[in-house]
Amino acid sequence: MEEVLLWSIFACCIVKKKKRLEHIRGSVRSKWSRKWLLKRRDFSHIRLLSELRDEPNDWRNYLRMDMDTYIYLLELVTPHIKKENTCMRAAISPHERLTATLRFLATGRSYKDLEFTTIISKQSLSEIIPETCEAIYKVLKKDYLKFPKTEEEWMEVAAEFERMWQFPHCLGSIDGKHIRIVPPKGSGSYYFNYKKTHSVVLMAIANANCEFLYCDIGTNGRISDGGVINNTQFYEKLVNNELKIPKPRSIGSSNRVLRYVFVGDEAFAMRPDLLKPYRRETFTRDRRIFNYRLSRARRVVENSFGILASRFRIFHTSINLKMHNVDTVVLACCALHNFLRRKSPQNYTPPESMDQENISECTVQLGERCNPELVHDLQRGPRGHMLNNANGVRDHFKEYLNNEGSVPWQDRFITLNNEWRT
Structure with a gap:
């Protein structure tokens, strides 16, 4: 009886397999592609x-x-x-x-x-x-898209900032932007940000010429404050003193010794090597001038993001790709941005695409900036953490920029722009 049952099961399997093969043969395409x-x-x-x-x-x-x-x-x-x-x-x-x-x-x-x-x-x-x-x-x-690896390379970056934006010992302008995406299935609120869209964060450092020195993409948009920088390899090396940043030194003929620093906005926690503006409620004349001078250096990364989104309209959509492909596409755009800035700057970034500062009238004509609904800023958090000597480093820069490092138009600029914000 058992032997008959086994043979019946075997025969049934053979029949099912035969039907499956017939179905597969019947579904084979008769042509490689559509005619057109x-x-x-x-x-x-x-x-x-x-x-x-x-x-x-x-x-x-x-x-x-x-x-x-x-x-x-x-x-x-x-x-x-x-x-x-x-x-x-x-x-x-x-x-x-x-x-x-x-x-x-x-x-x-x-x-x-x-x-x-x-x-x-x-x-x-x-x-x-x-x-x-x-x-x-x-x-x-x-x-x-070369990241500086020696003291000499960092000093070249700093020299360009001082020449173009009159901010000494600046190694780069840091900012992060949310890049809108179509979230993967099953991701829930993992990529959901404070703007109520789904995104990944592009963290970048720009030099004085609006070129990216460093780009990191992939942190989920749910981490929507300056803490996103903590997930980058750059920040890990910065904290561990592995970036080969030059040691503090005097500026030109001045006897004032200042550290080499990065500059950012209120989204970031301040460190001795990462300066951000003074808060408005603590404003004095000297602090307003510092904020103005810091802003001139910091705006280069805003310009970089704005030009990137203007030239590559992929950033005007919610990118609908697999997550690893989203990272690849964004990094390719950043590399192309630098490539075109050097190979054909007049075509890729004509003068009107940059912020134009009118010193005689003390006004700033913004260039190509990002629509905040397309590629938007990191969320600004509360006061945030500040390392012990970070405030002292910022005060030293403030004193320098208000004295021997001043520029002739700075007092007039903050006087005519009482609501100045960085």
């Missing part, structure tokens, strides 16, 4: 690009860079994104891969929408774009 996707040479935007060669302004608007810069970038990334043809189909060329990626970053369009202009399937774009972004970041970060 096979006509990429006829319909793709690549044909449009060939026409735009004679229209430099339109080419720049389309890919966010001039043709010479694009060709140079293509040469850099081609070894990392080139695929071999097979006996079954021709590979998508590096030119098509890079232009599709740049259009995605420049417009923020969905893969499905981009499919109709690139004539590349949505499934292929979902692999091509993250891969190309990773290649862009890989080839550019060494030369264009």
Whole structure:
């Protein structure tokens, strides 16, 4: 009886397996792709690009860079994104891969929408774009997103801040921004921030030329105050004195010895090596002047974020990608920002894109800043923690900037701007 039962079960399994195989055979696609996707040479935007060669302004608007810069970038990334043809189909060329990626970053369009202009399937774009972004970041970060590693390199950064913004011994301007995302399924409120959107935080340090020295992306938006900096490798090395920051020294002909510092806003806890403004309720004339001078140095990172979001409209959307791909896309944009700032600054960042300070009229004309609903600031917390000697370091800078380090227009500027805020 048992033997008959076993044979019945075995026969039943054979029948089910046979039906499953028949179902699979019946579902095999009869063609590789939809017919119109096979006509990429006829319909793709690549044909449009060939026409735009004679229209430099339109080419720049389309890919966010001039043709010479694009060709140079293509040469850099081609070894990392080139695929071999097979006996079954021709590979998508590096030119098509890079232009599709740049259009995605420049417009923020969905893969499905981009499919109709690139004539590349949505499934292929979902692999091509993250891969190309990773290649862009890989080839550019060494030369264009370089973090200082020696005292000499830090001093070059500080010299530029003093030359351009008259703030001595400044090693960089620090700020963080929330980058909106479509949260992963099942993430709940993990990425939910104080602006009632879902986001990850981009923490960055900018130099005097509005270029990023350091970028960290990935901290969830739920950590919405300055404490987000604690999750970065930069802060860990800063606390452990591993950044090779120059030792305090005098400034020019002055006998006053000042530390080398970073500057930030009220979102951060102040340290001896990270200065932030005085609070408004403690204002005196000297403190207002310090805040004004600090703000001139700190605004470079605000400009950097503003230009980044203006040129790459992906930041005007809620980025709908896997989380590791979100990080890759943001870092690629930051690397491209620095690359374009150096290769074609007049096209990428014309003068009107920067904050313009009118010294004679004591006014500031803001350049391209971020819409607060798109890429918004970290939440400003309460007074926050302050290390014991941090206040003394800030007071030393205040005294210097009000005496031998003063600039002729600072008193007039704060007098005509009674509601001045940093």
